Amino acid sequence: MVKAECDSEENRYVEFLRTKGHPDAVVFLNNLYEYLTIRAAEVLDPPIIKALSDAEAANDPDLFIDIFMSTKSKAEITTGNFLYHRWIRMLTLARYSHAERNIIESIPIAFIPFYPVLEAFITRTPYGSIICFTHALNAVLLHVFMTLAKSIRFQHYTPKKPQLAADAAVDQIIALARYLIGGCREEELPPKLDLEDHVVNIADRINNITQTFILAHEYNHFLMGHLKNTRQGSGIVTHGAFKHMESYHTDLQQEIEADELAVRLLKKSNQTPDGIQHNAELCGGVFALFLFVAICKKLLGFGTDVSRDHRIVKIYESAFDDNDHTVIMKELNILMGALDKI
Ligand SMILES: [Zn+2]
Known part of the structure; x- marks a missing residue:
């Protein structure tokens, strides 16, 4: 992606979060998945989005990655990573028992653009937990x-x-x-x-x-x-990035x-x-x-x-x-x- 495109995407992202009440970490996380879903629907054709969702519903990671690879050049960094992790999610869930899968499969997997911390994390929000991968990672x-x-x-x-x-x-x-x-x-x-x-x-x-x-x-x-005793939104670093690595x-x-x-x-x-x-x-x-x-x-x-x-x-x-x-x-x-x- 060229720099101008990257800048305009960052502006959209910042604007979206501002209207949703950023920088409050919990509000931010509750709206991140929505942002990614809207973004993917704008960037890719609706039939592609539908085909990806169908492959996901049918638990067919091979079909999902084939569709994803055929459309990858259209996806910018944010959408590309968001969809990539939806594929990783399918591969990962397949390793768990049915009982475990029923517990974890509704947890949304999100991607945080423009976030320079080498971490993925799971955190609680008022609407359930969310797992975030970061741009740096x-x-x-x-x-x-x-x-x-x-x-x-x-x-x-x-x-x-x-x-x-x-x-x-x-x-x-x-x-x-x-x-x-x-x-x-x-x-x-x-x-x-x-x-x-x-x-x-x-x-x-x-x-x-x-x-x-x-x-x-x-x-x-x-x-x-492990999440029982953590506060909502913990794990997100809202400023200073690596200065807070120890905390x-x-x-x-x-x-x-x-x-x-x-x-x-x-x-x-x-x-x-x-x-x-x-x-x-x-x-x-x-x-x-x-x-x-x-x-x-x-x-x-x-x-x-x-x-x-x-x-x-x-x-x-x-x-x-x-x-x-x-x-x-x-x-x-x-x-x-x-x-x-x-
Ligand atoms: Zn951990």
Whole structure:
């Protein structure tokens, strides 16, 4: 999307929220889903919207993504992300039992544009709970995975262009972290990598499974009753973004419980090559997310001893709870390298 388009979309968004009573966080969240739905109906043709809703009602994620991909070029960032997460929602819900699904499937999944915090969160409102993904999470995480995928030494492909050297990949990751903590300003986005189709495919697969993990984690907070004692609208940062990172912090034990259940639900049997590959992508994506958050925190001056980070240690244990069959991408060393370098 060109800058002028982006600016006019931001103006519309701000104006919409102003008429709905923004900056009150709870009012804002109650109206966000409505905004996204109206926006999607304006951007895409009505028959497309109907076909997507029908695919969703029929629980057919393959059909949904086919329709979405055929119309993706028309969708701007906000609508593209909103629809993408409706697809991730379908993939995630399929992992839960019928009883659990009945409890969580009515929770709306929203996307917050122009919001530079690397988080998804679930929060209560007077009209029920809502799960929000943020612009920062979507804009940056896929670039992290593309950087890692570009650094893989492929054995089954003959790369047409030189792959990214580890040093250059480390610098790219640090640049992405600086872009994020600087508030995702367009002019600070590091140069785009030149990507072959198979590299994009790998990055997409890791991104999809990681977004599924993030959503399952949020659903698990709801299922495990973690929201009971939180105030309405908590989780939203209305000003200052990263300055409030520490106050953003929720109960560590609850975070670990939600992570562990998400990994348990999403892991596949390691008995088949498909299962081994799926689990490698799942674990690689989740570790990359946590390590990237640690890099951002270090840049902001927070402590970052990852070997003592209980969340990372626990996720490592749940990834390996079926002995040695889970493979960890060695390219995650690039993130460790970035963490050391800053
Ligand atoms: Zn959480």
